[in-house]
Amino acid sequence: xxxxxxxxxxxxxxxxxxxxxxxxxxxxxxxxxxxxxxxxxxxxxxxxxxxxxxxxxxxxxxxxxxxxxxxxxxxxxxxxxxxxxxxxxxxxxxxxxxxxxxxxxxxxxxxxxxxxxxxxxxxxxxxxxxxxxxxxxxxxxxxxxxxxxxxxxxxxxxxxxxxxxxxxxxxxxxxxxxxxxxxxxxxxxxxxxxxxxxxxxxxxxxxxxxxxxxxxxxxxxxxxxxxxxxxxxxxxxxxxxxxxxxxxxxxxxxxxxxxxxxxxxxxxxxxxxxxxxxxxxxxxxxxxxxxxxxxxxxxxxxxxxxxxxxxxxxxxxxxxxxxxxxxxxxxxxxxxxxxxxxxxxxxxxxxxxxxxxxxx
Ligand code: NAD
Numbered sequence: 001x002x003x004x005x006x007x008x009x010x011x012x013x014x015x016x017x018x019x020x021x022x023x024x025x026x027x028x029x030x031x032x033x034x035x036x037x038x039x040x041x042x043x044x045x046x047x048x049x050x051x052x053x054x055x056x057x058x059x060x061x062x063x064x065x066x067x068x069x070x071x072x073x074x075x076x077x078x079x080x081x082x083x084x085x086x087x088x089x090x091x092x093x094x095x096x097x098x099x100x101x102x103x104x105x106x107x108x109x110x111x112x113x114x115x116x117x118x119x120x121x122x123x124x125x126x127x128x129x130x131x132x133x134x135x136x137x138x139x140x141x142x143x144x145x146x147x148x149x150x151x152x153x154x155x156x157x158x159x160x161x162x163x164x165x166x167x168x169x170x171x172x173x174x175x176x177x178x179x180x181x182x183x184x185x186x187x188x189x190x191x192x193x194x195x196x197x198x199x200x201x202x203x204x205x206x207x208x209x210x211x212x213x214x215x216x217x218x219x220x221x222x223x224x225x226x227x228x229x230x231x232x233x234x235x236x237x238x239x240x241x242x243x244x245x246x247x248x249x250x251x252x253x254x255x256x257x258x259x260x261x262x263x264x265x266x267x268x269x270x271x272x273x274x275x276x277x278x279x280x281x282x283x284x285x286x287x288x289x290x291x292x293x294x295x296x297x298x299x300x301x302x303x304x305x306x307x308x309x310x311x312x313x314x315x316x317x318x319x320x321x322x323x324x325x326x327x328x329x330x331x332x333x334x335x336x337x338x339x340x341x342x343x344x345x346x347x348x349x350x351x352x353x354x355x356x357x358x359x360x
Pocket of ligand 1: 013017072073074075076077078093096264265266281283284285286287288289290295296297298300338
């Protein structure tokens with residue numbers, strides 16, 4: 001089969017790690033007889049340098065014409081880079097926000113996996129981390145508290161600020177459907193996280209998620225309160241499979257879950273819309289402190305490519321092969337500098353990419 005993949009390498013370590021992800025995709029194409037056509041697109045600081053804006057209409061259009069987009073990361077050193085002297089709407093991150101909005105990417109998926117081989121990096125006690133864990137947090141990305149009406153004004157002479165947490169049933173249903181569909185490709189369990197003991201928006205959330213579950217009888221659904229979930233993530237993360245939640249709750253819980261894995265360079269992410277299209281990128285940033293040194297960890301970018309194969313191209317076997325190759329390299333004790341530990345062999349970014357590609 002032939003697939004069109006948009007490629008936004010971005011800034012900092014972006015080009016280095018995306019090159020390794022492409023090396024792995026090329027190996028997948030060779031072994032499984034696919035054809036991937038890559039279209040390189042600019043976004044972020046490199047687009048500011050070339051066109052004066054972080055995202056052009058041409059880039060948005062080219063993304064729309066792709067089956068999926070693979071991205072590195074964007075932005076520079078926020079204190080020293082001239083990009084951050086520009087007005088906020090012209091800075092690198094404004095490009096990413098605009099792209100997500102233009103493509104209607106409402107579901108953000110962040111798998112948080114602790115590989116048994118990397119349990120030393122985990123911040124939790126040995127008896128909790130011993131067997132590793134594998135959860136996926138799905139955060140609603142275009143509604144909720146971050147997009148509701150807000151204002152700050154004097155009320156009876158006292159400065160008062162209001163933020164609004166608003167969801168309609170259609171917005172909840174479409175993300176619930178995504179959560180169940182993703183769970184069908186994993187361990188078939190969904191934990192819907194809300195604050196239904198206090199918030200009306202959460203009570204509607206719970207009702208719609210429960211209704212949607214009826215179409216997915218194979219998936220086990222449980223509801224959990226956000227405060228209790230925050231505790232459970234550090235107490236017993238292995239109990240979770242897919243967790244689906246409102247924008248702000250997801251923002252906080254996904255960072256907490258990422259932290260307990262202990263290694264930012266290992267975590268991929270995906271942002272999906274109602275079609276099969278998605279934008280796939282590492283959870284970390286552009287790491288300007290290590291850019292251009294060939295020492296960044298490309299695994300988050302490679303695992304983002306695996307998510308692209310699974311969720312946008314429906315190539316489950318190929319996605320599994322990439323993930324298994326990553327695990328194999330870790331079992332063989334190869335490590336980049338950020339995850340280096342005793343008795344392991346340190347390798348560069350490009351060496352890590354080659355080792356993984358060779359094991360597909
Ligand atoms: P960062 O994630 O870039 O870096 C934090 C630390 O983690 C650094 O020490 C870095 O070296 C390390 N790190 C990150 N990814 C790594 C990898 N693959 N391998 C090895 N080490 C890695 O966060 P930051 O320093 O706060 O931000 C730097 C820039 O990235 C800023 O401009 C920020 O706005 C941007 N950013 C972009 C995205 C995105 O593109 N989606 C996300 C977050 C931050």
